[in-house]
Amino acid sequence: MTEENLRSLIRQIVTECADTNADPNAIPIGISNHHIHLSQADFDQLFPGQQMEKFKQLKQPGEFASKQTCDIIGPKGTIKHVRVLGPCRSHSQVEIANSETFTLGVPAPIRLSGHLDGTPSVKLRTKDGEVTVQGVIVAKRHIHMSLEDAKRFGVKLGDTMMVEINSDGRHTIYDDVIARPRKDFTLEMHLDTDEASAANVKPTTVAHIIPRVQSTF
Template sequence: MDETQLREIIHRIVQEELDPNRIPIGVSNHHIHLTKEDYQTLFPHQPMEVFKPLKQPKEFASKQTATIVGPNGKIEHVRILGPCRKHSQVEIARSEAIRIGVDAPIRLSGHLDGAPSVKLVTPDGEVTVQGVIIAKRHIHMSDQDAQRFGVKLGDTVSVEIDSENRKTIYNDVICRPRADFVLEMHIDTDEANAANVGRNTFGRLIKPKDEA
């Protein structure tokens, strides 16, 4: 760790002490979750290789990618996230859904009833996945964070994003506390671009009494 990184960490800690409602913003690019069976079809005899770890424990972006094929177009080089899940799922932004001709609903991860299907293609295989969604914005947080914020699983809050020249308030943000989660709000690329979110942009949780 160099001096610049250390100063950044110290700065973040100080800021969090000054404003306990401060939340790091994580921009979630399009990605794919696969079952073991679908993974083996697309990448036969290939172990899933870690490209980089993600902020949440045990989750990572893999080196493997696939092409999403919709009725009107395709999105190439979409990264597979690990580890494998019980149900395959594709997460894209609204602008991408329009471009490939898919009427994807806005849902929390895993809520796939009625979600449309797309084809996933690699040089070694292809599968059809029923489960294309636009991820509903949400906040991962530990149980201690939830207690500090005064929220519980499934609560809806607002978050003010104070980015340069474009302050934005996002409503309908779902709280997702879990004992091992690391504090981070997830928005997609469309939302991040609209709010001018940069690498070190933070949000501030707005409680109901703050809105009164």
């Protein structure tokens, strides 16, 4: 690790610790740009003879953005140079924003990752290969959290939460955010670029869960 990278890591840790101490219920927001998950077979077809190379570590353990990119080709248009995320999965999947469904001309449904039944297909192309992938979705907004976080927030896997985001000039409430706790997850709310733009999310913007009122009648 270079000295510059070490200093960057220390700054990140200090910032995250400061944010947590200031507001332990604050949930960091990760803006999810369009991206691609590939099976090993599809990766080999698109990038023959290559290994997936890490470009940037992502916040969730073991996940990273790779150096490899490819074009997404739909019936009406193309999105070029879309980042491939690693590691490889059992089934390829393409995640786009809702506004990009018009660019590609595909009726991508809003789904949680991995829920691919009945989803449309697109072509993925590099200079070395091409594959057709059935599995285009607009990712449903969700919060990654540890099991301890889930206990603290009073939610379990698959629960629907109400979440508010206060940003400069915007107060946004989302009433259908899915809880995704797992032992090794790091606390982070995922929004796509459309949702983040609508809520005016900035790098320092955080979210808060709104407790649901239980009726006594």
